[in-house]
Amino acid sequence: MRLLVVEDEMAIRNQLADYLGGLGFAVDVAADGKEGLYFAKEYDYDLAIVDIGLPEIDGIELISQARAAGKSYPVLILTARGNWQDKVKGLEAGADDYLVKPFHNEELRARVNALIRRASGHAKPQLEFGPVTIDTAAKQVLLNGKEVELTSYEYNTLEYLAHHAGEAISKTVLTEHLYQQDFERDSNVIEVFIGRLRKKLDPKGELQLITTIRGQGYRFNTDPTSVHNSVANSDKGADVVG
Known part of the structure; x- marks a missing residue:
């Protein structure tokens, strides 16, 4: 399974890449919205993880443009704790689920597996x-x-x-x-x-x-x-x- 991670904070980006790579996923990473949008539109991923607050192009716009380009793979957005407005905007832009920072790796894994599973029409693991x-x-x-x-x-x-x-x-x-x-x-x-x-x-x-x-x-x-x-x-x- 191939994933895209778009996150501008290096520590979180590396954490995501290392953890997901250790689970057996092939992971592409981008440090800003412009680079992330290029990857998002250029390749067919099994899932994308997108931070909302990105430089160059924010996460909401990235998701909107990816969906407009016909990309239908699941998108998991990363949001700041308590910022419900970002969650709503992200979901309305075409995201499928959200994860609040800081997060536990186990929750990340569960949400990633669930989104990929549901995208293929399966209700259980x-x-x-x-x-x-x-x-x-x-x-x-x-x-x-x-x-x-x-x-x-x-x-x-x-x-x-x-x-x-x-x-x-x-x-x-x-x-x-x-x-x-x-x-x-x-x-x-x-x-x-x-x-x-x-x-x-x-x-x-x-x-x-x-x-x-x-x-x-x-x-x-x-x-x-x-x-x-x-x-x-x-x-x-x-x-x-x-």
Whole structure:
């Protein structure tokens, strides 16, 4: 998941970047509203965290212009304690939630996870797909109730696909949402992650959890059990005809 942090106070900006990066997010940072607006309009983030009181362009205007440019990803605004007017203005400009400074990292994490989850249409942290459960709060994956050990990049790949279940996601998009901007990217690494996920979650190829769409990328199936059953039924039909 790729996040944007726009905060002019260096200490808070570094705190956010370090903490969120430690949670496995790829984080882009901007120190003022002008730079933040460039990032906000140029890239498709999974979530943006925007301080209200920014130099150059304030946070309200940044959010308004990003929304006007068609950006629909969730926005979490940072506000000063007790300044309810800023909260109202931020929400009316297109923000989805707010966090009051100073804040606890645990609350930040909960709000970020909730916004990303809701943006993909999920009401609870546990995403269930047949025998596979992805707990986005605990960053844990279960297969038939048993935990599956994944590396951080494997988990991040799986979670991104799950949040966009049913969509064809290209290797380029996956790469952009998994790595920092200055990281040397190699899209072939995505193939390795997908291969590992298939071996760990579907070693016999029965679920067809992640399918390859020729020329488009990968698709996470919303109902892997049904996919397996339909494939099995097709095979049986072919045997009868033959």
